[in-house]
Amino acid sequence: GAGVSQTPSNKVTEKGKYVELRCDPISGHTALYWYRQSLGQGPEFLIYFQGTGAADDSGLPNDRFFAVRPEGSVSTLKIQRTERGDSAVYLCASRGAGELFFGEGSRLTVL
Amino acid sequence: DAKTTQPPSMDCAEGRAANLPCNHSTISGNEYVYWYRQIHSQGPQYIIHGLKNNETNEMASLIITEDRKSSTLILPHATLRDTAVYYCIVRGGNSGNTPLVFGKGTRLSVIA
Numbered sequence: 001g002a003g004v005s006q007t008p009s010n011k012v013t014e015k016g017k018y019v020e021l022r023c024d025p026i027s028g029h030t031a032l033y034w035y036r037q038s039l040g041q042g043p044e045f046l047i048y049f050q051g052t053g054a055a056d057d058s059g060l061p062n063d064r065f066f067a068v069r070p071e072g073s074v075s076t077l078k079i080q081r082t083e084r085g086d087s088a089v090y091l092c093a094s095r096g097a098g099e100l101f102f103g104e105g106s107r108l109t110v111l
Numbered sequence: 112d113a114k115t116t117q118p119p120s121m122d123c124a125e126g127r128a129a130n131l132p133c134n135h136s137t138i139s140g141n142e143y144v145y146w147y148r149q150i151h152s153q154g155p156q157y158i159i160h161g162l163k164n165n166e167t168n169e170m171a172s173l174i175i176t177e178d179r180k181s182s183t184l185i186l187p188h189a190t191l192r193d194t195a196v197y198y199c200i201v202r203g204g205n206s207g208n209t210p211l212v213f214g215k216g217t218r219l220s221v222i223a
Binding site: 004030031033035040041042043044045048050055056059091093095099100101102103104105 | 145160196209
């Protein structure tokens with residue numbers, strides 16, 4: 001596709017449930033990033049992939065959060081046992097040789 | 112990467128130039144200044160970046176002081192569509208694909 005695609009655009013779930021958020025990066029971009037953004041704050045780094053491997057996962061808040069990119073393209077961010085504090089917009093970005101291109105984000109609401 | 116300081120908010124009249132300042136007094140010699148913006152309900156969008164020379168593209172101009180401790184992003188003729196949060200980020204030129212670190216940015220409101 002022409003840009004970074006994220007699905008779903010909105011997800012409402014209940015506390016304790018499992019959630020998956022998907023990111024389809026720009027074709028050919030080897031680096032892929034996940035950020036989380038709470039209201040009134042700038043995006044907060046979570047994890048980035050270089051190809052299939054996680055090059056830096058230092059931003060993941062705890063072991064309930066996990067991300068994969070098995071074929072070096074699409075990535076999935078997985079959140080187990082969701083908590084109300086996980087409510088945020090989750091942004092994905094990809095980078096080829098130039099600058100970061102962001103998707104529109106997935107808004108997660110945990111009730 | 113060096114930290115940046117930006118005012119939390121600014122207003123600008125439509126059609127006038129918007130000048131957004133950024134302080135980065137601890138910037139080191141190989142660090143670039145990047146600007147991104149985020150329009151409401153969208154992901155951040157790259158605007159421009161520079162090392163020490165002033166830069167201009169179709170979106171904006173970037174003016175970096177001679178000592179590189181501060182910079183200004185200039186939108187020459189602001190429109191209502193330029194209302195957004197603008198982020199100034201400093202990042203090493205040899206950082207490869209290491210992630211950008213965002214602060215809170217400056218919320219620019221363009222007023223008709």
